[in-house]
Amino acid sequence: MKPSLKIEGLTKIYASAGTGPKGGVNDIDVDLPAGTFFTLLGPSGCGKTTTLRCLAGLEMPDAGRISVDGRILFDDASHTFVPANHRNFGMVFQSYAIWPHMSVFENVAFPLRVAKDRKFSSTEVKEMVERALNTVSLSGYGSRPATQLSGGQQQRVALARAIVRQPKLLLLDEPLSNLDASLRDEMCTELRRLQRETGITTIYVTHDQTEALEMSDKIAVMEAGRVVQCASPREIYRAPATMFVADFVGSTNWFEGQVAGREGRDLLVRVGDGVTIACRTDRPIADSGTVRIAVRPEAITVHGDGAAINGNGNRLAGKIQSVGFLGSMTRYVIEAAAWRCLVFEHRDQQFAEGMTVSLSFAAEDALVF
Numbered sequence: 001m002k003p004s005l006k007i008e009g010l011t012k013i014y015a016s017a018g019t020g021p022k023g024g025v026n027d028i029d030v031d032l033p034a035g036t037f038f039t040l041l042g043p044s045g046c047g048k049t050t051t052l053r054c055l056a057g058l059e060m061p062d063a064g065r066i067s068v069d070g071r072i073l074f075d076d077a078s079h080t081f082v083p084a085n086h087r088n089f090g091m092v093f094q095s096y097a098i099w100p101h102m103s104v105f106e107n108v109a110f111p112l113r114v115a116k117d118r119k120f121s122s123t124e125v126k127e128m129v130e131r132a133l134n135t136v137s138l139s140g141y142g143s144r145p146a147t148q149l150s151g152g153q154q155q156r157v158a159l160a161r162a163i164v165r166q167p168k169l170l171l172l173d174e175p176l177s178n179l180d181a182s183l184r185d186e187m188c189t190e191l192r193r194l195q196r197e198t199g200i201t202t203i204y205v206t207h208d209q210t211e212a213l214e215m216s217d218k219i220a221v222m223e224a225g226r227v228v229q230c231a232s233p234r235e236i237y238r239a240p241a242t243m244f245v246a247d248f249v250g251s252t253n254w255f256e257g258q259v260a261g262r263e264g265r266d267l268l269v270r271v272g273d274g275v276t277i278a279c280r281t282d283r284p285i286a287d288s289g290t291v292r293i294a295v296r297p298e299a300i301t302v303h304g305d306g307a308a309i310n311g312n313g314n315r316l317a318g319k320i321q322s323v324g325f326l327g328s329m330t331r332y333v334i335e336a337a338a339w340r341c342l343v344f345e346h347r348d349q350q351f352a353e354g355m356t357v358s359l360s361f362a363a364e365d366a367l368v369f
């Protein structure tokens with residue numbers, strides 16, 4: 001696939017008024033093939049919006065280089081900066097900013113009417129607006145006043161306006177955060193469909209890990225102005241590069257213990273009196289010292305006391321502390337070797353509070369940090 005967006009060493013530091021930490025982003029590298037749905041994911045203040053604003057041309061970076069389809073938009077070395085209105089990017093922000101005094105048609109036509117680099121004939125405008133409205137499933141809504149639309153429909157109008165000029169890049173900053181939960185789910189699916197159909201390279205900003213995992217081809221997890229891992233949703237979830245990523249994306253059980261040696265490909269870690277966890281790891285970890293182990297709640301299986309457990313892997317004795325019925329799964333909180341473990345099981349509830357049980361999980365599911 002041909003490359004689309006390339007960001008190299010992007011840095012934007014905001015001068016802090018006081019002595020506190022400086023905000024912004026530091027040394028961001030991203031290289032995406034055309035047509036990627038790419039998500040910047042991280043907690044509040046980690047630099048997602050700053051990165052997006054630098055891409056949009058709304059912010060002047062301090063250093064680095066940004067190019068789209070080989071066209072350089074920013075390069076500090078050659079003092080290149082293409083202003084926002086010459087980038088032809090579509091943008092949708094949290095407050096989707098639909099103009100209430102205009103019809104749906106005029107809202108979507110707006111970027112074509114104000115375009116400085118091209119004049120569009122009225123036939124072109126009509127065709128382009130109708131195509132955009134059709135893409136967001138709002139054909140026939142053109143003459144409606146924008147104020148007579150539901151929140152979800154207004155969001156679609158904002159999207160239609162963003163894609164009407166068939167932009168090279170679509171920039172979305174938390175576009176679903178003002179919608180209620182069921183509408184958000186629907187728009188998640190809709191956005192993904194729209195992106196696949198149009199093939200527009202999309203940069204999506206969110207702090208919601210579920211949205212990120214569900215929609216993205218690739219995710220960059222950000223922490224304190226830096227990208228700490230950039231990978232597919234599966235890899236981010238299954239092989240988090242740092243404790244921060246393991247903690248931020250999905251739920252994790254943490255154990256802490258002393259390295260007790262190695263057995264074949266496994267590192268053995270003592271996490272309690274006579275309790276050792278085997279962790280399959282390729283990371284270079286010293287044969288002594290303290291480490292932390294992360295195990296996902298769904299990687300653990302609960303067995304009845306004394307039940308035969310097939311196969312190799314880790315075994316811990318435990319006691320059920322609480323049971324929660326969540327419809328499609330059961331959530332157990334279990335005390336095991338003085339650790340509090342969260343377990344998600346898709347089987348119907350089989351164990352009750354206070355029962356003695358055994359937990360098992362594979363060495364491959366015990367990630368060591």
Ligand SMILES: Nc1ncnc2c1ncn2[C@@H]1O[C@H](COP(=O)(O)OP(=O)(O)OP(=O)(O)O)[C@@H](O)[C@H]1O
Nearest residue numbers: 014022023024043044045046047048049050051207
């Ligand atoms: N104009 C500005 N002046 C000074 N500091 C800023 C400015 N804009 C952002 N910052 C700081 O830069 C850091 C990154 O902010 P940014 O808005 O990019 O984070 P974010 O990840 O998008 O957060 P949120 O999810 O809350 O929107 C923060 O520490 C923020 O306070």
